[in-house]
Amino acid sequence: MRHHSKLIFTLLALVLAVAPLVAYPIFVTKLLCFALFASAFNLLFGQAGLLSFGHALFFGGAAYVTGYALKAWGWNTEWAVLLGMAFATTAGLIVGLVSIRRQGIYFAMITLALAQMFYFFCVNAPFTGGDDGISAIPRRPIFGVIDISDDRTLYYVVAVTFFLSFALIYRIIHSPYGQVLRAIRDNEQRAISLGYPVDQYKLIAFVISAAFAGLAGALKVLVFRLATLVDVGWGNSGEVILMTLVGGIGTVFGPLVGAGFILTMQSYLQGYAQWVPVMQGFVFVVMVVMLPKGVVGEFMVRIFKVQPAAVK
Amino acid sequence: MTATCAAIEIKGLQGYYGPSHVLHGIDLRVPAGQVVTLLGRNGAGKTTTLRAIMGLLRQRVGSIRINGKETIGLPPERISPIGIAYCPEERGIFPSLNVRENLMLPPVLMPGGFSTDEVIAMFPRLAERFNSPGTKLSGGEQQMLAIARILRNGCKILLLDEPTEGLAPVIVQQIGDVIQELKRRGYTVLLVEQRLDFAMSVADLHYVVEHGCVVAQFSNDELLAEPGRLQKYLGV
Amino acid sequence: MTDIFGIPLPALMGQLTLGLINGAFYAVLSLGLTVIFGMLRVINFTHGAQFTLGAFGAWMLLNYFKIPYWVSLVIMPLVMAVLGALVERLLLKRLYEMNHLFQLLLTFGLAQMIEGTLAVVYGSSGKPYDNPMPGGVDLGFMFLPYYRGWVVVASLSACLVTWWAIERTRLGAYLRASTDNPELVRTFGIPVPHLMTMTYAFGVALAALAGVLAGPIDQVKPSMGSGLIITVFAVVVIGGVGSIMGSIVTGFALGLLESLTKVYYPPASSVVIFLVMAIVILAKPTGLFGRQP
Numbered sequence: 001m002r003h004h005s006k007l008i009f010t011l012l013a014l015v016l017a018v019a020p021l022v023a024y025p026i027f028v029t030k031l032l033c034f035a036l037f038a039s040a041f042n043l044l045f046g047q048a049g050l051l052s053f054g055h056a057l058f059f060g061g062a063a064y065v066t067g068y069a070l071k072a073w074g075w076n077t078e079w080a081v082l083l084g085m086a087f088a089t090t091a092g093l094i095v096g097l098v099s100i101r102r103q104g105i106y107f108a109m110i111t112l113a114l115a116q117m118f119y120f121f122c123v124n125a126p127f128t129g130g131d132d133g134i135s136a137i138p139r140r141p142i143f144g145v146i147d148i149s150d151d152r153t154l155y156y157v158v159a160v161t162f163f164l165s166f167a168l169i170y171r172i173i174h175s176p177y178g179q180v181l182r183a184i185r186d187n188e189q190r191a192i193s194l195g196y197p198v199d200q201y202k203l204i205a206f207v208i209s210a211a212f213a214g215l216a217g218a219l220k221v222l223v224f225r226l227a228t229l230v231d232v233g234w235g236n237s238g239e240v241i242l243m244t245l246v247g248g249i250g251t252v253f254g255p256l257v258g259a260g261f262i263l264t265m266q267s268y269l270q271g272y273a274q275w276v277p278v279m280q281g282f283v284f285v286v287m288v289v290m291l292p293k294g295v296v297g298e299f300m301v302r303i304f305k306v307q308p309a310a311v312k
Numbered sequence: 313m314t315a316t317c318a319a320i321e322i323k324g325l326q327g328y329y330g331p332s333h334v335l336h337g338i339d340l341r342v343p344a345g346q347v348v349t350l351l352g353r354n355g356a357g358k359t360t361t362l363r364a365i366m367g368l369l370r371q372r373v374g375s376i377r378i379n380g381k382e383t384i385g386l387p388p389e390r391i392s393p394i395g396i397a398y399c400p401e402e403r404g405i406f407p408s409l410n411v412r413e414n415l416m417l418p419p420v421l422m423p424g425g426f427s428t429d430e431v432i433a434m435f436p437r438l439a440e441r442f443n444s445p446g447t448k449l450s451g452g453e454q455q456m457l458a459i460a461r462i463l464r465n466g467c468k469i470l471l472l473d474e475p476t477e478g479l480a481p482v483i484v485q486q487i488g489d490v491i492q493e494l495k496r497r498g499y500t501v502l503l504v505e506q507r508l509d510f511a512m513s514v515a516d517l518h519y520v521v522e523h524g525c526v527v528a529q530f531s532n533d534e535l536l537a538e539p540g541r542l543q544k545y546l547g548v
Numbered sequence: 549m550t551d552i553f554g555i556p557l558p559a560l561m562g563q564l565t566l567g568l569i570n571g572a573f574y575a576v577l578s579l580g581l582t583v584i585f586g587m588l589r590v591i592n593f594t595h596g597a598q599f600t601l602g603a604f605g606a607w608m609l610l611n612y613f614k615i616p617y618w619v620s621l622v623i624m625p626l627v628m629a630v631l632g633a634l635v636e637r638l639l640l641k642r643l644y645e646m647n648h649l650f651q652l653l654l655t656f657g658l659a660q661m662i663e664g665t666l667a668v669v670y671g672s673s674g675k676p677y678d679n680p681m682p683g684g685v686d687l688g689f690m691f692l693p694y695y696r697g698w699v700v701v702a703s704l705s706a707c708l709v710t711w712w713a714i715e716r717t718r719l720g721a722y723l724r725a726s727t728d729n730p731e732l733v734r735t736f737g738i739p740v741p742h743l744m745t746m747t748y749a750f751g752v753a754l755a756a757l758a759g760v761l762a763g764p765i766d767q768v769k770p771s772m773g774s775g776l777i778i779t780v781f782a783v784v785v786i787g788g789v790g791s792i793m794g795s796i797v798t799g800f801a802l803g804l805l806e807s808l809t810k811v812y813y814p815p816a817s818s819v820v821i822f823l824v825m826a827i828v829i830l831a832k833p834t835g836l837f838g839r840q841p
Contacts, residue, residue, distance in 0.1 A: 051649045098826050101833045105591045106785060108652060110829060113782040117822035124815065234778065238656060245653060277664030284657025288650050289639060366735050392737035404732040407839075408724040417725055418736035465736065 005174075009167065016159045025151040026223065031263050032155075032162040033220040038243040038255030039169050040212035045241075046250030047173055048205040049185030050100075051108045053237050054115025055213050057095065058088040060232030061118065062214030067134040067227035068127055077140045077148070081218040088214020089207055091118075096206035100199055103188075112234060119232050133228030137221055148222065158219050165212055170252055172208065181205055213240075235277075242280055245287050248294025257296050318377070319344040319469045319500040320365060320396075325374035327357075327364050327524070334360050335372070336524040342469075342517075347491060347501045349511045352521035353546060358504040359401060361521065362471045365502075366398045367391045378469065393421045397462035401473040401504075403454045405446040412442040414457055418465045425466030434490065435460045452483035459490065470494070472503040476510055488514055508546075512536060520545045550689075555811055561690035563807045569696055569765065571803020572703035573758055573776065575796045578783040579707055580754035582795045583714070585784075586727045587747040589648050590640060593655035596777030597662035598628055598752045602759025603768045604666060607677050617680035617764070624760050625753035632752030636745045659774070666770035674767025699761050706757060707796045710750075714792055723747060782825040788835020798836060 019028045037059055044050050066084030069075040075083070099110045122128045129135070139154065141147045148154040172178055184191045184198050192198050221227050230236060239262065247258025262280070269276050291298055320342040327335030335357050342348045350358040363369045365376055367388035376383050383391045392398075397418070406414055415431070415438065432439045435456045441449060449457060455475055462470060476484045484507070491501060491514045505511040511518065512535055520528040520542070528545060535541065550557045577595060584592045592598075605627065606620035615623070635658065643651045684693035714720035726733045726740050734740045762772065787798030802821050810817040828836060 049647075051652070098829055101829050102785075105585070105589075105648060105652060108649065109591065109781040109785055110825070112778055113785065113822050113825055116778045117819045120818040124818075234774075238660070241653065241656075274668045275664070277660050278668060279664075281657045281660030281662075281664055284660065285639070285654060288654045288657065289642060292646065292650060368731055368735065387741075388731070388734035389737050389739045392735055398732075398735045400732060404729050406725045406728045408728050409721060413721050417721055417733075419738065421737050462736075 005170070009163075009170075012166070013163060016163060019159075020152055020155045025155045027263070027267065029151070029155045029158050029223045030220070031259055032158050033216050033223060034240070034243065034263060035256045035259040036162050036165055036219070037213050037216035037240050038247065038259050039166060040209045040216060041240045042244045042247075042249065042251075042255045043169055043172065043212070044205055044209035045244060046254075047178060047181045047185065048202055050202060050206065051104075051241075052099075052111040052206075052209070053108045053234070053241070054095070054111035054113075054118075055209075055240055056232050056234065056236035057115040057118045058091055058210040058213040059217035059220075059240075060122070060227070060230075060236060061091055062088040062217035063221045063227040063231045064122065064128055064134065066218040067137045067221045070140065070221070071134055071137050072127070076144070077142050077222065081215070081222075084218035084221075085211055085214045088217070089211040091214075092207040092210025093203075095210070096203045100202050100206065112237070115232070115237060116234060119229070119234070122229060122232050128227075128229070131229065133226055135226050137225040137227065139222055139225065154222060158223070161215070161219060165215060169212065173252065177201070177204075239280070242284055242287075244294075245292075246283065246294055248297030248300075249292075251294065251296040251300065254294050254296040258294065261295070317344050318342060319346075319379060320502060321375075321377040322361075322365070323375040325361070325364060325372060325376060327360055327369050327373075328371040329360075329369075330371075334524050335364065335369075338364075338374075338521070338524070338526055340519050340526050340529075342500060342502050344500050345495070345498055346516040347495055347503070347514050348517045348519065349515045350502065350504045350519050350521050351508070351511065351542065351546065356521045357524040358521050359473055360524070362398065362473055362502070362504060365391075365471060366396070392465075392467065395422060395467045396469040396471065397465060397467040398471045399458045399462055399473065399475065401477065403458040405449070405454050405457060407445065407447045409446050410443050411438060411446055411449065411457060414446045415442075415461045415464075418461050420465050422466035424468065426463040428464065431460050431463055434463075434493070452479050452486075455479060455483070455487065459487070463494075468498060469500045470502070472501060474504050474506060476505065476507050484510060508539075508542065512539075553812065558690050560811060563811045564804060565690070565692060565696055567804040567807025567810075568800065569699050569803070570806060571800035572700050573762065573799075574780055574783045574803050575707055575799025576703045576754055576758045577776070577780045578787060578795045578799050579710055579792065580751040580758075581780060581784050582787075582789055582792070583710070583754075584748055584751035585789055587723060588636075588640070588651075588744050590651045590655065590748075591781075592748070592751060593652060593777070594635070594658045594662070595655075595751070595755050595780070596773030597659040598632065598755040598773070599759040599762070599776065600666065600770060600773035601662060602628055602756030603677070603763040603772060604670075604759075604770075605756070606760040606763050607675055607768045610677070617677075617760070621757070621760050625757045628756035629749040629753040633745050633749040635752075636748040640748070641741070641745075659777075663770050663774060670770065672770060674769035674772075677763035677768050679764045695764055699765065702761055703758070706754060710754070711792045711796065779821055782821050784835075786821075786825050786828045786835060788832075788838020791837035791839075794835075794837025 041055050044052055062084035065087040066080045069080035069083050095111065095114050098114065099107050102110060123130065139148045142157060146153065146157060148157055180196055180201055184201055188198055217231060243258035243262045244255050246261050247256065248254030265279065266276055269279060293301060318341050322338050322340050325335055325338040338361055350361060352358050360369060364372050367386055372384060374384060378391065378394050378396050381394050383394065409417065437453055438457055438460060441453065459475065475487050488510060494501060512532060516532050518530045518532065518535060519526050522545060530541065552560050577599065581592060581595055584590060602624045605624045606617065609615035609620050639654060640651055643654060679695050681694040681698055684691055714723055722733065722738055722743060726743055730740045783799055783802055786802065787795045806817060806820055809820045
């Protein structure tokens, strides 16, 4: 995988450069936001083996914070996004400290419960705008000069941010830290006996994952100029899990593919909005039973005979 | 020995734990009514062989006949009623149950086993501790319980994995007595043992297992005459 | 009229009754989840949807076939038990070799499918289900509707019957032993895979029973299970896995706590259970009644 990485990233850069010419800019920008969200989630689940059912907390929470900073406080875009990311990072630390005490199934349940708690908080808090959310969020020029009111320009800004974040996540996965994380995922007892401070490693992964999820949420606010309760709901948490599952847990490009698949499916079902949950549930079931390695995962096994660094 | 007297007959048993090939062709025969031991170094595959016989090793190939019936493809719950019971190395006392429940848990599968009174007579210490949680017993008491509970079900072939491990000499003696009594009643016992003196005091036949296959076989008389023969297999 | 810390007694008792009812549902549902988790090591996310199906089933039986509540109370758990057994046999069993998180994802997907389909067919607004026991009794310090009293009695009975079955019967002993060491139990000749199917079916039946009980209280709507199930997850984490009685007590206690919070400090009422969960995790990770792993 290493030797091909320059090639892969060049290809990715090319695809990103051409994308808005072949598809609606808003759609691909949205796709990149969710691809980043899913990549962040995948870092935690695929590499560390921790299934968080409450990642919407970071995504949606950052969305609210960024949106509010932009609209109510008149902050510049770059600072508002950073603030959103800072919120997600801090929240990640707090949630992580509580959840990491338990493993596996319990960890998942705890993250879900904490995210639900945050959801209720958002329902009642005055600055979230309740059911209406925060709308008409302004798109201010970045660094004062880059005018992102044009969808295409915004796309390129998001694409660059995505590319850099993705590259960073890739570096983390392929670093010594990433190796230890996978060792912990595969056999935690062994890692402990080898002297690794396992909880610290897990917590760091959790915080990084939360940070990038928050970045994704903040970017999404720029795209749609809207932050709502849906962003912090457990449906959103479920959706990012689905994207990762479809794409391939533990694969690098799985989240990208998965996000593309799910968002495309949703846009095709535009007229039948109520069928979306049914379809997604169905895809969940089919994927788990028949293609647990995901599209990219199965591809890598069948075509390249490579076992992805996946959850068993 | 006629072929029909075998309680357990294994031919060409290959076993796998996932990608790991752990049994490389086990061949052995346990004659009915006898006590047979599996000897060998740690990791040789003795426990794995017992587990394979019991159906606990999912991937196995070859032939395992118990009381004449082929069991290679059967799950444990279908192997047990043929007349074979298992006492694992870790004893497997259930923490969620008390001593009485542990003892009474295995259902009676066929007639001819010990009655509850007979079991208590053989292991009086257990009756005193009936209401304690299963795990509050000492090592020796747990071993007693683990053996006691499979005596009620009527199965006449017993697989015992290191029954004397970590136990005081007094208890080891008691277990030796139990095995002698079982033999007197016509039970067949296949046991994995590390204590050579104990093995030689109860068994009729010994198989030596190394790297997942049987490398030697000695009758007890042969071994008593020349104990040194084992050195080359078990030597440190 | 007496005031307790500033709240008039009838109002307080009214809230506590509601709390007791919510607690009853928490107890029955967390019991179902705990039983399934103990045997199968699966967190049955579908539990909420199976609860909803119980309620919808009773509504459908009444509206399409004129089958009354008391019959539904028996039929729906049985029907759902059969469906549950099918789910376990055909879907869950195939995943036992895999990481248990995948089973969680499967049950999550199933929950979405069920709720989504109900929403498509019936819309997201609620359908009323007539109270089969109208009226109530005036106890002086409060008015107790008959139906609510029945819900508490029925739930408590279901919980106690389950407790008795697991702790005092031979079958229950098999279940408890299988929770500890399923392999060994199989070597005793006990068909553990069948037990697992039965256990799942039983847990689902409990959820369906709760659903039928819930119908007349509030309305029957597709989303009635999903919000509830997340709270029940928190209840399970608080109570810990390992004690049947623990789950029951925790469920009722948390229902009461929630209603007390609603009376004395309303803004915290929807999150108090989660707060308790966070505290319990930090102080005693295995839960109040959980055994050391």
